[in-house]
Amino acid sequence: SRKVILDVDAGVDDGMGILLALASSELEVLSITTVNGNTTLDNATKNVLRCLALVKAKWEADGRTSFTLPEVCRGASKPLTKASHTIYDVMGNDGFGDLGDEAFPPLISVCDRLQTMNAADRIAALVAQFPGDVTVIA
Numbered sequence: 001s002r003k004v005i006l007d008v009d010a011g012v013d014d015g016m017g018i019l020l021a022l023a024s025s026e027l028e029v030l031s032i033t034t035v036n037g038n039t040t041l042d043n044a045t046k047n048v049l050r051c052l053a054l055v056k057a058k059w060e061a062d063g064r065t066s067f068t069l070p071e072v073c074r075g076a077s078k079p080l081t082k083a084s085h086t087i088y089d090v091m092g093n094d095g096f097g098d099l100g101d102e103a104f105p106p107l108i109s110v111c112d113r114l115q116t117m118n119a120a121d122r123i124a125a126l127v128a129q130f131p132g133d134v135t136v137i138a
Helices: 012-023 041-061 119-129
Strands: 002-008 027-034 071-074 134-137
Touching: 002 012, 002 119, 012 027, 012 041, 027 041, 027 119, 041 071, 071 119, 119 134
Parallel strands: 002 027, 002 134, 027 071
Antiparallel strands: none
């Protein structure tokens, strides 16, 4: 399988991409990094954890007992070179269509996946650890 890092701003579109990537036997998702974009960095990170909670609940319901969810690392809270441009009118205030927390399994089940290392540092570390073998999907 191909080693990948998903670098996302975790609106609805990236949420679908995360779910598909985690379901694929062709990809090994090493890390998911979050940035400001479709929504704030805080919302993007929460939305990734929401995806992981959904996947964990599904895998457990399917009887899977041996799996590791990817780590999550926070990145930039604003663009480096231009003004922030969120699209609340398309993705909702939270980036996930304002479904609310009740639409997802409790995040406490996946909070251990959130790391303290900055996303850029984690990407660099993984690329160094697996030279030539990591694809960043952004």
